[in-house]
Amino acid sequence: MGTTWHTKWGARRVRKDPPTIEEALIAAESMTDDLAQRIEIAASLIGASVEEVKVLAAKQAHLSRGRSTLVTGRNRAVVVEYKRPRTIRPPGAARR
Numbered sequence: 001m002g003t004t005w006h007t008k009w010g011a012r013r014v015r016k017d018p019p020t021i022e023e024a025l026i027a028a029e030s031m032t033d034d035l036a037q038r039i040e041i042a043a044s045l046i047g048a049s050v051e052e053v054k055v056l057a058a059k060q061a062h063l064s065r066g067r068s069t070l071v072t073g074r075n076r077a078v079v080v081e082y083k084r085p086r087t088i089r090p091p092g093a094a095r096r
Contacts, residue, residue, distance in 0.1 A: 018046055021056045 004013045019027070024042035032038055035057070043053045 021046060021053055022060065025057055025060060
């Protein structure tokens, strides 16, 4: 899925990817402690069936061995953006 619009610098696109089942389960974990409700929330977030999410939730619970997947103390998401530094060439510089 994506949206395209035209600017004076050309066409620009925004890609929107739905969350994976693992990401949906982690998001649901912060909302409730009940496993059945987590599965329902995760299924509604990604638009999958409850049975699909239930199978993966069992695998994820087995891998985590009862540990919480959330990091305690973090209350907000961190977004990292990279801006490429501008390089300035002197007017008399020759290209190779």
